[in-house]
Amino acid sequence: MKLFKQSAKHSIKFFLNGNQVEGFAEPNLLLSDFLRKEIGATGTHVGCEHGICGACTVKLDGEAIRACLCLAIQVEGRDVVTIEGLADTEGSLGIIQKAFHENFALQCGFCTPGFLTTLDHYLKINPTPTEKELREVYSGNMCRCTGYDEIIRASLEAANELLKIKTLNLK
Amino acid sequence: MAKKDSELKKMKPAPFDLCVAQSVKEVVSLLKQNKGDAKILAGGQSLMAMLNMRLVKPNLVIDISRIKDLDYIKITKEFVEIGATFTQSKLENWPKLQEIFPIIASVLPHVGHFQTRNRGTVCGSVCHSDPSSELPLLLALLNGEVVLSSTSGTRIISAKDFQTGMLSTACETHEFVTAIRFPIMAKKYGHAFIEIARRHGDYAIVALAAIATKDSIKLGVGGVADIPSILELKPGDLSNLSDALNTFAWSLDANDDIHASAKYRREIVRRLGESTLRKACNEII
Numbered sequence: 536m537k538l539f540k541q542s543a544k545h546s547i548k549f550f551l552n553g554n555q556v557e558g559f560a561e562p563n564l565l566l567s568d569f570l571r572k573e574i575g576a577t578g579t580h581v582g583c584e585h586g587i588c589g590a591c592t593v594k595l596d597g598e599a600i601r602a603c604l605c606l607a608i609q610v611e612g613r614d615v616v617t618i619e620g621l622a623d624t625e626g627s628l629g630i631i632q633k634a635f636h637e638n639f640a641l642q643c644g645f646c647t648p649g650f651l652t653t654l655d656h657y658l659k660i661n662p663t664p665t666e667k668e669l670r671e672v673y674s675g676n677m678c679r680c681t682g683y684d685e686i687i688r689a690s691l692e693a694a695n696e697l698l699k700i701k702t703l704n705l706k
Numbered sequence: 707m708a709k710k711d712s713e714l715k716k717m718k719p720a721p722f723d724l725c726v727a728q729s730v731k732e733v734v735s736l737l738k739q740n741k742g743d744a745k746i747l748a749g750g751q752s753l754m755a756m757l758n759m760r761l762v763k764p765n766l767v768i769d770i771s772r773i774k775d776l777d778y779i780k781i782t783k784e785f786v787e788i789g790a791t792f793t794q795s796k797l798e799n800w801p802k803l804q805e806i807f808p809i810i811a812s813v814l815p816h817v818g819h820f821q822t823r824n825r826g827t828v829c830g831s832v833c834h835s836d837p838s839s840e841l842p843l844l845l846a847l848l849n850g851e852v853v854l855s856s857t858s859g860t861r862i863i864s865a866k867d868f869q870t871g872m873l874s875t876a877c878e879t880h881e882f883v884t885a886i887r888f889p890i891m892a893k894k895y896g897h898a899f900i901e902i903a904r905r906h907g908d909y910a911i912v913a914l915a916a917i918a919t920k921d922s923i924k925l926g927v928g929g930v931a932d933i934p935s936i937l938e939l940k941p942g943d944l945s946n947l948s949d950a951l952n953t954f955a956w957s958l959d960a961n962d963d964i965h966a967s968a969k970y971r972r973e974i975v976r977r978l979g980e981s982t983l984r985k986a987c988n989e990i991i
Contacts, residue, residue, distance in 0.1 A: 536732045541721040562724035562767070563717050565758070584718055585755040586822060598795075598824040604754035605825070606747075608724055609769060653821060674906040675819025 539608055549610045551576065552620030560607035567591040569607035570617060578618035580645055582677070589676035592649035593617050599656035618648035621655055630700070631655055631693045640689035642680030649676050654690050662701070664694055719757035726769045730776070730884060733768055734857045740766050742879035747771065748791050751818060751826035752834035776884060781806070785851070785887040794823040794831070794841075807888060809848075809897035809917060813840050816899070819907040829883050832868075835875050837961075838909040838929035840901070842869055846934040847915050847926035850888050856881035872932040893919045896989025898982045902929075902974055904965065911966045912974040916986035925983055930971045931959045937979075944987065951979045 539545050544559040551574065558573040567584070570576045570593070582588035584603045591602040594616035621629045628636060631651050641647045650673065657664065657672050664672075669690050670683070678686060727733045737744055744766040747753055756762045770776060776789040779800055786806065788797065797803060798814045817840050818826055831841040832852065844850075845865040852868040854861050854877060861881075868876050877883060896918040902911045913928040923939040937954045939947075955975040960968035 536728055536736075537726045539724040539726070541723050561717070561721070563719040563721050563757075565718060565754075568717065585758045586751060589819070589821060592821050595825075599821045600825045601751075601821055603718075603758065604750050604822070606724065606750075606754075606769075608726070609771065611726075656824075657820065671815065671906060672820045675821045 545608060547607055547611050549612060550614045552616055558607070562606065562608060564607045565603050566593070566605040566607050566610060566615075567602035570602060570615075573607070576617055576619055578648055580648055582645065587677070588646070589649040589653065590646050592652045592676070594620075594652055594656055597656065597659070599653045616652065616655075618651055621651055630696050631658075631690075634689040634693035634696060635686070638685050638689035638692060640681060640685040646676060646678045650678070650686060650690075654693065658694055658697060662694060662698055664690070666691065718760075719754075720760055720763040722757075722764055723766045724769060725766060726772055729773060730855055733770055733773070733882060734855055734880070736766070736768055737882060738857050738880050744768055744879075746833070746882045748830045749793060749826040750830075751822045752830060752836070770882075781890075783890070785889045787853070787885050787887045788828045790827060790829040790882070790884050792828055794818070794826045794828055795820075797828055798823060806890060807848075809899065809915065810844060810888070812897070813844055813899050813915065816840055816901050816903075816907065816910070816913075822907075829886050832865075832886055833875060833877065833883050835869050835871075835873055835933070836909065837872050837932050837934075838911070838913065840910065840913055840915075840928065843913055843915055843926050843928035843934040845886060845888070846936060847917060847924060848888050848891075850886055852877075852883055853885040853887065854878075854881045855884040860884070862887075869933040891917075891919075894990065895919045896986040898985035898989070900978050900982045900985075902978070912971050912978070914975070914978050914982040916982045918983070918986040918990055920990060923983060923987060925954075925979055927954075927958065927975055927979070930968075930975060931961070939983075941987075944983075947980055947983065948976070951976050954979070 539562045541562055547560050548557045560569050567581050570579050580590040582590035586601050586604045592599050593602045596614050623629050666687055669687050745764040747767050747769045771791055776791040778789040780787050794817055804811045831839055850865045851862050870876055899915045901913045910929040915926045917924050925937040927935045935958050943950050955972040960971045962968045
């Protein structure tokens with residue numbers, strides 16, 4: 536059992552996009568605020584802060600979750616992937632990011648990190664999604680600019696691209 | 707990079723001590739010590755939102771998500787038991803779900819969203835006891851049970867006795883839910899589920915679930931009254947279904963809220979209640 540007292544800061548060590556990092560958090564600090572304000576990883580956006588809009592979605596141990604419904608202390612020793620972690624190792628756009636860029640699947644970009652991290656996890660479970668399945672998954676993400684059609688198109692293209700690479704690697 | 711302390715102080719939840727528990731024993735002794743001033747955090751998909759909106763301000767939050775003994779699903783002759791940290795997405799992906807509980811399989815996609823199911827637990831949804839959430843409705847419809855643990859041991863109560871009102875349950879302050887049980891139905895049954903919500907995955911304005919065997923038919927309704935309501939019928943009642951549904955709709959203590967009026971909710975029960983029941987019955991004919 537470990538007790539974290541209120542109004543005191545506690546050291547949290549975890550993996551952020553593959554690198555071990557350390558930050559300090561009070562028990563009531565949300566993961567979303569911890570990432571942005573303490574760690575300085577501002578790619579994760581904060582919208583409604585009670586689990587409705589999906590903008591703050593990150594991956595925790597590989598699964599897409601709401602960072603605003605998770606406490607910073609809960610990620611101790613765990614693996615967190617944010618939008619920053621979806622870029623290629625050289626820092627250029629990753630496959631999913633590129634597909635969104637090329638299909639005009641973002642306008643203001645506020646919701647985009649949540650869509651990308653959600654898709655990154657979902658394509659690992661279902662590499663060949665249909666439009667209907669994608670729309671169902673994206674019911675947990677709100678976008679007020681694009682009307683979703685471009686997002687669906689980009690997601691289908693990203694899935695195809697990833698499949699192509701997978702089959703090339705198998706050969 | 708790191709911002710000033712004053713900015714970090716603007717936190718959504720009110721301050722609390724956080725205890726990361728490793729065993730059920732630790733949790734029950736903490737609950738006993740803290741006499742009602744503690745909240746259990748499993749997946750946090752309801753509690754964290756309540757904390758963020760400061761609707762609850764506990765002095766102590768006990769995180770049970772790292773207790774490995776509670777992350778299980780087991781199947782016996784009588785029931786399927788689900789541990790307190792078993793997530794909704796794990797249940798969704800449980801290989802036997804479709805075969806044993808096709809009704810749960812058809813309802814789970816309506817429970818929150820992909821991202822909230824990855825973290826939200828089955829037991830947590832039942833504990834939160836929101837009038838419009840789907841899992842408490844199913845537990846009531848299928849005559850499920852809730853396993854509660856405290857320093858003096860465990861007790862098992864029926865879903866009907868567990869859900870006492872809107873966001874309130876029979877769980878005492880010194881105990882917590884360690885598992886829930888869905889009884890396995892002996893006979894083959896037909897099932898149906900229909901939900902009216904503003905957006906897929908939102909809380910239901912009205913949720914209707916029905917199961918039917920050759921000699922009994924049940925309709926469960928969520929989102930209308932403070933707790934799930936169940937209508938039990940015999941196959942003979944099907945000839946006069948609209949009267950039965952009308953009486954049932956009037957018997958519900960329906961609520962008005964920002965999403966819909968009580969009148970509208972009762973009308974949904976009358977109209978969609980009939981199609982839900984008929985769909986479930988048609989599956990066994």
